[in-house]
Amino acid sequence: MRAGTLVRLALAGTRTDTARVVLTALSALLATLAGLAALTVLAIEKPPGDAWAESEQYRNALLREPGLRGGTAFALLMLTIPVLALAGQCARLGAPARDRRLAALRLAGATPGQVTRLAVLETGVAALLGTLAGLGVYLGGRELLHRPDAQGQLALPTDVLPSTGAVAAVVLGLPVVAALATGVLLRTVTTSPLGVSRRAGRERGPRPWAGVLIAGGLLTVAAIRPVLSRLNDDNDVLLRLVPLLLLVGGLTAMIGVVIGTGWISYTCGRLMRRYARRPPALLAAGRLMADPWAGSRTFAALLAAVIFGAGAAVLRAYFAAQDALDREQNQLAGAAGGSDPFYLSTMDLVDVAVAVAVLIASGGLIVAVVEGIVARRRAYAALVATGVPRATLSRSVAWQALTPAVPAILLALTVGTLLGRGLFGRVASSGSSVGVCEASAALCDDPATSAQYTRVVETPPVERVPDVPLEHLAWLGAGATAAVLVTVGVGLLFLHSSTALDELRAA
Incomplete structure (x- = not known):
C-alpha cells in the first residue's frame, strides 16, 4: 500500500473520526507549547559574573534568578502530563466505529x-499537525508578546x-512517541474481516502491588534530607543525586497512585456487588469489576494534578511557617520585617498551574465518559x-x-502531602546575636558613646513543624471531585441519544 493511500485512509472516516483527529x-x-516554553526558559543565557548574577532584562524573578529557572521549566513540563493524558483519551474517541472501518478494510x-500501520499513522499524522500548529502559535506569540517596558525589561x-x-x-518527537504508543497498545488487538478482538488478560482482579510503588516513592523522597545533610563536604555526586531522587520518588509514587486506582475500582465493585441492593449500584459494580483499569486510564491526569497540587500546598505552608518564624526572630532582636514574600507570591502562580492542569484533565474526563x-x-x-x-x-x-474517584482523590491528596512533608517537614532558624542601641540617634551614631548604650540580644535556634494545610487540601479535593461531577453531568447529556432503540439495529 502506497504512502499516499495510507495517509488518505488514515484521515478518512465519519465526523467522529474527524473530531478524534x-x-x-x-x-x-x-x-x-508547554515543551517549547520550558526549553525557552532553559535557553536563557547566564550573564557574566558570579554564579548568582541575575538577568536584569526580565521583570519576573523566576526568569531573572538562575537558580529558579530549572524549577520553572520543570513546572512547565509537568503541564504536559495532563495534556498527554488528554491526547490518550481523545485517541479512544469513536473506537467502535473505527474498529468496524478497519474490519471493512481487512474484508477488502x-x-x-x-x-495496524493505518491506525498508527492516523495518530502520528494528527499529532504532527498539532505540533506544527503549536510551533506556529509559539513563533507568532513570541513576536506579539515581545513588548519591553519603559526600563527595557521583558515580561x-x-x-x-x-x-x-x-x-x-x-x-517531531511528540508525533513519533504518539505513534509508538499506539503501536504498543495495538499489540493485543487482532483485526479480522469480521471485526476487532482483543486478547484478554488474566481473569483475576488487580492486586494491591501499587502500594509497594507508593511506599518506595515516599521513602525515596524521605531520603533526600539525609542526603542534603551530607552536602557540607562539597560532594558533587550527592549534589547531582538530589534532583534524581526527587524525580524518581515523585514519579514512582504518582505511578503507584494511578495503578492503584485499578485496585480501588475492583475492590469498590466487589463491595458494591456484595452489599448494594439498588439496580444503579449493581450495574455500576458489574462495570467496575469487568474493566477495573478504566479508572486508571480515566483519572490518571487528574490524580497527577492533585498530587502536584497537594505537594504545592505543603510547600506554601512551609514558606508561611518560615515567614512567621523569621518575623518572631526579628521581633525578639528588635528588628522589623520577615522573610522575602517572593516565595509566597510565587506559590500563587503554582496554584494557577495546578488549576490549569485540573481543567485540562477535566477535558480528558469528559472525552472518556x-x-x-x-x-x-x-x-x-x-x-x-x-424495561x-x-x-x-x-x-x-x-x-x-x-x-x-473519591477514594482515589483522597489517596492522591495523602501521597502528595506526604511527599511534600518528606522534603519540607521542618522550618528552622539558626541562633544569632544582634546589638540593639537603646538611646537617641545622636548617641547611637557616635562611636564613643554607642557602645555603652548597646545591648546584645541573642535569639536561640528554633525548629518547628509547619501545619498541615487542611483547608487548602480540602479545597483541592473538592475542586477535583467537582470536576468529576461536571464531567459526569456532561456525559449524561449523551446518554439519551445513545439509548434510543434504533441503536439496536446499528451495524
Missing part, C-alpha cells in the same frame, strides 16, 4: 500489518530561542428495551465514575 491535534498543540484485502523570555535541535525534538457511553450504546439500548428506566442508567454511570 482534531482533538488529538489540539492536545499535541498544547503539549508543544488489507493485511493485519497494513491495518517573558521573548528575546531568546531554543536551539534548532531542541525545537525539532519537540515538534462520553466515549464510554457511546461505545456501550447498544448494551444501554438493550437495557432500555427490556430499565433511563434514570437508573444515569445513576449507574454516576456511581461508576464517583465510586473509584
Whole structure:
C-alpha cells in the first residue's frame, strides 16, 4: 500500500473520526507549547559574573534568578502530563466505529500489518499537525508578546530561542512517541474481516502491588534530607543525586497512585456487588469489576494534578511557617520585617498551574465518559428495551465514575502531602546575636558613646513543624471531585441519544 493511500485512509472516516483527529491535534498543540516554553526558559543565557548574577532584562524573578529557572521549566513540563493524558483519551474517541472501518478494510484485502500501520499513522499524522500548529502559535506569540517596558525589561523570555535541535525534538518527537504508543497498545488487538478482538488478560482482579510503588516513592523522597545533610563536604555526586531522587520518588509514587486506582475500582465493585441492593449500584459494580483499569486510564491526569497540587500546598505552608518564624526572630532582636514574600507570591502562580492542569484533565474526563457511553450504546439500548428506566442508567454511570474517584482523590491528596512533608517537614532558624542601641540617634551614631548604650540580644535556634494545610487540601479535593461531577453531568447529556432503540439495529 502506497504512502499516499495510507495517509488518505488514515484521515478518512465519519465526523467522529474527524473530531478524534482534531482533538488529538489540539492536545499535541498544547503539549508543544508547554515543551517549547520550558526549553525557552532553559535557553536563557547566564550573564557574566558570579554564579548568582541575575538577568536584569526580565521583570519576573523566576526568569531573572538562575537558580529558579530549572524549577520553572520543570513546572512547565509537568503541564504536559495532563495534556498527554488528554491526547490518550481523545485517541479512544469513536473506537467502535473505527474498529468496524478497519474490519471493512481487512474484508477488502488489507493485511493485519497494513491495518495496524493505518491506525498508527492516523495518530502520528494528527499529532504532527498539532505540533506544527503549536510551533506556529509559539513563533507568532513570541513576536506579539515581545513588548519591553519603559526600563527595557521583558515580561517573558521573548528575546531568546531554543536551539534548532531542541525545537525539532519537540515538534517531531511528540508525533513519533504518539505513534509508538499506539503501536504498543495495538499489540493485543487482532483485526479480522469480521471485526476487532482483543486478547484478554488474566481473569483475576488487580492486586494491591501499587502500594509497594507508593511506599518506595515516599521513602525515596524521605531520603533526600539525609542526603542534603551530607552536602557540607562539597560532594558533587550527592549534589547531582538530589534532583534524581526527587524525580524518581515523585514519579514512582504518582505511578503507584494511578495503578492503584485499578485496585480501588475492583475492590469498590466487589463491595458494591456484595452489599448494594439498588439496580444503579449493581450495574455500576458489574462495570467496575469487568474493566477495573478504566479508572486508571480515566483519572490518571487528574490524580497527577492533585498530587502536584497537594505537594504545592505543603510547600506554601512551609514558606508561611518560615515567614512567621523569621518575623518572631526579628521581633525578639528588635528588628522589623520577615522573610522575602517572593516565595509566597510565587506559590500563587503554582496554584494557577495546578488549576490549569485540573481543567485540562477535566477535558480528558469528559472525552472518556462520553466515549464510554457511546461505545456501550447498544448494551444501554438493550437495557432500555427490556424495561430499565433511563434514570437508573444515569445513576449507574454516576456511581461508576464517583465510586473509584473519591477514594482515589483522597489517596492522591495523602501521597502528595506526604511527599511534600518528606522534603519540607521542618522550618528552622539558626541562633544569632544582634546589638540593639537603646538611646537617641545622636548617641547611637557616635562611636564613643554607642557602645555603652548597646545591648546584645541573642535569639536561640528554633525548629518547628509547619501545619498541615487542611483547608487548602480540602479545597483541592473538592475542586477535583467537582470536576468529576461536571464531567459526569456532561456525559449524561449523551446518554439519551445513545439509548434510543434504533441503536439496536446499528451495524
